[in-house]
Amino acid sequence: MGFEIKFNWALQIGLTKDLMEGEIYDFVKGGNRVFPIKTPIDLISSEREAIAKIKIIEFTNTKEATRGKYRVIKIYKGEEKELLTKYWIENE
Numbered sequence: 001m002g003f004e005i006k007f008n009w010a011l012q013i014g015l016t017k018d019l020m021e022g023e024i025y026d027f028v029k030g031g032n033r034v035f036p037i038k039t040p041i042d043l044i045s046s047e048r049e050a051i052a053k054i055k056i057i058e059f060t061n062t063k064e065a066t067r068g069k070y071r072v073i074k075i076y077k078g079e080e081k082e083l084l085t086k087y088w089i090e091n092e
């Protein structure tokens with residue numbers, strides 16, 4: 001017996017609003033996942049576009065989903081955004 005857990009080193013979500021550095025946002029992902037806490041990871045869109053460097057503040061696994069909060073550390077722009085997006089697309 002047991003259940004599946006995915007270990008994630010990036011948070012991939014569909015974004016519906018503009019993000020601001022320093023702000024805290026909620027997220028929900030289907031399934032059970034584990035994220036590093038208070039360690040910088042990338043936030044990427046559903047299309048694997050690099051959006052920002054974030055830190056997961058907290059997360060909780062339920063039967064159906066993982067819910068949590070993250071803080072935006074840095075929003076990616078320009079060449080950095082292009083390079084990281086290329087990396088995430090190539091390493092799908």
